[in-house]
Amino acid sequence: MLDVTEAAIMLGTFKESGVRYPRRLIAEKRIRYVKYGSKVRIPKSAIQEHIKRNTVFPVDLDCSGRAA
Template sequence: MTMPAVRPEATCITEQGRTKLSTATSETDRLLDVTEAAMMLGTFNESGVRYPRRLIAERRIEFVKLGSKVRIPESAIRDHIKNNTVRPIRLANMGEAA
C-alpha cells in the first residue's frame, strides 16, 4: 500500500511545539493512523486505539495533524518503544547476592 503524498503545509506537533513536517520526519517515513499505531505498539487487542490516542493527548509522542486527521510517524512509534524499553540489570552490577 503506498501512502499518498503529504501536503506541504502539514505540521508535526512535538514537545518543542509545531515544526514543519519536512524537518520532523524523513521523506520515506510512513504516517500511521491510530489503528496501525496501536497494532505496531501491540496494544490493539487489549485496548483498541486508546493507548496511541492517550499518547497524542498527553503530547508524549510526535504526531502529524492533517486537517481533522491525526497520523503518527512510524519512526515516532519506534522511538517510543526504544525509549520505554527497560534493560535487564546484570547481577555483577547488583553486588553480592544475599
C-alpha cells in the first residue's frame, strides 16, 4: 500500500505537480484506493493497472504513411 506521495513518485508526476495527480484520480474515483480514517492508501497493483490501462502504443505506418 502506497501513500499519495509514493503513488505520485511511482506515476512519475511528483516533480511536476506534487501529489495533485493521484489526489485527482482518487477524487474522480478513477483508481482503487483504501481509506483508513483520514488516511488514503493506494495498492501498488492499482498504480500498475492504471499505467497499463492508459498506455498508448504507436501505430505502425506503411511506406505511404497509412496505418498498417
